[in-house]
Amino acid sequence: MAGETVITIVGNLTADPELRTTRNGGAVANFSIAATPRVFDKQSNQWVDGDALFMRCTAWRDLATHCAQSLAKGMRVIAHGRLTQHSWEDEQHQKRTAVELQVDEIGPSLRYATAQVQKMQSGGYQGGNANGGGYQQPQQARQQSQAPADDPWGAPAGEPDF
16 A cells, blocks of 8 residues: 555564454454664674664454464564554643554574474455465375376475486
8 A cells, every 4th residue: 555664574483473353353463573683893703793673563354374383483484464553642741652563474594593384274365365375285285196297396205307
């Protein structure tokens, strides 16, 4: 949407995602990501941690449930979404403002880890997009409907075919 601030943040979860249900029955997950830059200190000739940015994040519906099932405290993640700002007045009648990330996409960073991805069969987005993305069968179903033997991409994982 025009005028929105879209960002991508890479950092570590500060706690397990907290999954709640709204009054209307929708799922919402709240969590924080700590992004800490590494900077080179010329005086000590070493890399040191810079000031951490703690970004409060919210994910909705199926994404919220997937976050709660897949992510845990300490995991390095890549999150992409829209910044939103909320203002309110506290008990002392002071005006307060908070900025948070409405997460549209999130996943584990593979820089220092590996991950196993499992496609959810129900409730997920099953349409396509301009980049050719869309619904894919779960791994078990793909294995049952194996591609022809002459298809190099249909071969099971293991030794290379060269």
